[in-house]
Amino acid sequence: MSSTMARAETDAEFASRLAIQTGRLLVELRAAMFAEGASYWDVKDAGDSIAQEFLARELHTHRPDDAVLSEEEGTTDQRRFGADRVWIIDPLDGTREFGEPGRDDWAVHIALWENGAFGAAAVSLPAIGAVFSTDPAPPLPVVHRAHPRLITSRNRAPYSAILVAEGLGADAIRLGSAGAKAMAVVLGHADIYVHDGGMYQWDSAAPSAVAMAAGFHASRLDGSPLVYNARDPWLPDFIVCRPELAEPVLDAIWGARR
Template sequence: MAQPDDHALAASVATETGALLVEVRDRLFSSGAGTWEVRDTGDSEAHQHIVKRLAKARPDDAILSEEGRDDLARLSADRVWIVDPLDGTREYSEPGRSDWAVHIALVEDGVPTAGAVALPAVGQTLCTDPEPTLPEPHSGQPRLVVSRSRPPAAAIIIAQALDAELMSLGSAGAKAMAVVMGMADIYAHSGGQFEWDNCAPVAVARAAGLHASRCDGSELEYNFADPWLPDVLICRPEFAEDALEALRKVIEGEA
């Protein structure tokens, strides 16, 4: 199991990386840099910072980063840090947008045991210890958070079954943390992600007392040779049964 200082390390690395990304974005925009330069520089500098910090603090641990070369020696490692240095590059490269994130998670035996998600543009980091306090239930329609572009099939299925109100945000981390912070009730994604897209958000969501699973209700497992992860459901516990039932009916061809 994760040690107390693993939680603190995840939070500090996520927060530091977020501050770095804010500085990079402000500096490049003020110098007239284009969108792709902002994205590429942010991705690169954030990745380098995370790898250096984790290598120094946990030299025996493996790392899987969206921006790094995948060393498959991680498959036999007891502890693997799965990180997304910049979740939501499109939002990051749009001045004024705050719905992007930094993901840092520790995985042991396929299970996230410590993690943090930084929302740098709003100066907030949520982590597994101290765990977030889940707000009281929302009294109106369930609020389902989806991507800014076309909502995924899982979201549409749940929205129709639960008469949910749709709200849009950018990155996966921003959407998941909207549920943690009480701004939304359900986040469902199908059509594919990678392990780094939801590993840290799942760790933080579970620490807050939220439901987190695959869309068929099965466990989310991490650190596979192929890091593709088809779907995820993160929601308040009171909506989990109905959301999974709606998805199950479609999966089984009953609807």
């Protein structure tokens, strides 16, 4: 092999590049459409479309033998049920926030599920120019707070989140997309993210992979491992939190239900 031949991207590098480049496309599109006075619905639809088209093209070109599970294509790629490698992607997580001028709590999710575990993942927060990868993983931040900070949805307070807030005396803050909420924990802006209203696998795959690579706890609400590429793409619940809070969080949820 020639020494001048370009080195192939690792899966982690590939995931990060896709998250970054998709994010840049979305930032440029959003700015142009807002400048033209486009409607909220048109901005959302255009964002979903351009992100999906770019990612589908890149995956087909650079990982043609891998299967794909994507929000925008749903479960149409039936190869994933017998595949060792499945890319689980959310081209635009937080479409609602993307369509609102000034909001930065939307994300791009890229994850590789390989032989029953995460092979690589990246989450980008394009509006703030940030990307988080499994390799290199973000450092676990040191935080000092009188009370844990719990992050929840903008428009609803999950019952489990209420139990955790009451059980741990947590202060609550609200954000949009699942990726933005999980990365707020990774960044140290929050300590706990609990969701029990149901979501799809692509909503949490990349965020949970990045969080676990950084040393955070991520699991189902009963503490069981998160499993992806299931035949049903629906995932009922999800926790990301600092490792030292995992047991208190689970105790708050299940102690109150006994």
